[in-house]
Amino acid sequence: MSSPIDDETKILNPNTGRYVLKNGKIGSKLMSSITPVEPIGTPTKFMRIAEDCLLEGTYDKQERIGFGEAGTVHKVCKLGKCDYVLKEQNADQQFKNEVEALYDLQGWKHTPKVYAAWTCHGKGYIVQELLYKCNLSARDIYTQLKNKVLPELWDRSWVFIDIHDGNIMCRKDGTIVLLDYGWACKFINDASLIPSYHELNSRLRRDVDIATAKKIELINLESNYGDEELAKEMDKELNKDLRIKKSSNSSNSSNSGLKTNLFGSASKKLAF
Ligand SMILES: Nc1ncnc2c1ncn2[C@@H]1O[C@H](COP(=O)(O)OP(=O)(O)OP(=O)(O)O)[C@@H](O)[C@H]1O
Numbered sequence: 702m703s704s705p706i707d708d709e710t711k712i713l714n715p716n717t718g719r720y721v722l723k724n725g726k727i728g729s730k731l732m733s734s735i736t737p738v739e740p741i742g743t744p745t746k747f748m749r750i751a752e753d754c755l756l757e758g759t760y761d762k763q764e765r766i767g768f769g770e771a772g773t774v775h776k777v778c779k780l781g782k783c784d785y786v787l788k789e790q791n792a793d794q795q796f797k798n799e800v801e802a803l804y805d806l807q808g809w810k811h812t813p814k815v816y817a818a819w820t821c822h823g824k825g826y827i828v829q830e831l832l833y834k835c836n837l838s839a840r841d842i843y844t845q846l847k848n849k850v851l852p853e854l855w856d857r858s859w860v861f862i863d864i865h866d867g868n869i870m871c872r873k874d875g876t877i878v879l880l881d882y883g884w885a886c887k888f889i890n891d892a893s894l895i896p897s898y899h900e901l902n903s904r905l906r907r908d909v910d911i912a913t914a915k916k917i918e919l920i921n922l923e924s925n926y927g928d929e930e931l932a933k934e935m936d937k938e939l940n941k942d943l944r945i946k947k948s949s950n951s952s953n954s955s956n957s958g959l960k961t962n963l964f965g966s967a968s969k970k971l972a973f
C-alpha cells in the first residue's frame with residue numbers, strides 16, 4: 702500500500718486507470734476498477750464546465766429571441782458587443798450532450814461559435830454567437846444540408862437527428878449553421894448504439910443504432926425541406942425494416958412491441 706506522500710506524486714488517468722507519475726513516467730500500477738465510460742455520447746468533457754453563479758451577471762440580457770422545449774434564449778451584450786446569445790436550460794443530460802457536441806465540433810463552420818458554458822444551481826448556460834434567419838430558399842437549404850452539411854457532420858462522427866427549421870439558422874454571410882445539439886449523438890460506426898438515455902430508444906421501443914438514426918435524420922430533412930411524400934415513403938420503409946429486424950430477433954413476431962407511424966406524417970417536426 703502506498704504512502705500519502707507517494708500519492709501526491711501521482712496523477713490518476715481515469716480513462717486508463719493507470720497512475721502517471723509527476724515526472725511524466727507512466728506508472729505500472731493499475732486501478733482495480735476503471736471509471737466506466739459509455740462508448741458514445743458520453744459527456745466526458747463536461748467535467749470542464751464549472752459551477753459559477755457569477756458569470757450570468759457579466760452578460761447584459763436583451764430581448765428574448767427563442768423559447769424552446771429545453772429553455773430560453775436571450776440576446777446578450779458583453780463589453781458593448783451584442784452579437785451573442787445566452788441559452789438557459791436545465792443542467793440535464795440534454796444540456797451536457799449539447800455542450801459536449803458544441804465543444805467537439807468547434808472549428809467546423811456549420812456549428813455556432815461557443816464563448817462560454819457553465820452551470821448554476823441546476824441550470825445550464827451556453828453563450829454562443831448570434832445567428833440569423835436564413836435568407837435562402839427551402840430548396841437551397843435542403844441541397845446544402847443533404848450534399849454538404851450532413852455528410853460533413855457524419856464524417857466528424859456525429860448525427861444531429863433533430864432537423865427542423867427552428868434548429869437551422871445562418872450567419873450574415875449565408876453560411877448554414879445547425880443549432881441545438883440536445884439530441885445529437887457521437888458514434889464510432891453505423892452499428893454503434895445511441896446512448897441508452899436517448900429519447901429515440903423509448904420512442905422506437907428498441908435500442909436504436911446509428912444507421913437508423915441517420916435514416917431518421919434524412920426523413921426529417923426530407924419532411925421539413927424536401928418532398929413530404931418521399932418523407933412518408935422513407936418513414937414507411939424504415940418502419941418495415943425495423944419490424945423485420947425486431948421480429949427476426951424475437952420468437953413472437955406478432956408481439957414486437959414496435960410502434961408504427963413513428964414520426965407522424967404531416968408533422969413538420971417528425972422525430973421530436
Ligand atoms: N445562436 C442563436 N442565434 C439566434 N437565435 C438563436 C440561437 N440559438 C437559438 N436561437 C433561437 O432560439 C430558438 C430555440 O433554441 P434551441 O433550438 O437551441 O432551443 P431548444 O429549447 O433546445 O429548442 P427545441 O427543443 O424547441 O428544439 C431557436 O429556434 C432560435 O430561434
Ligand SMILES: [Mg+2]
Nearest residue numbers: 769867868881
Ligand atoms: Mg431547437
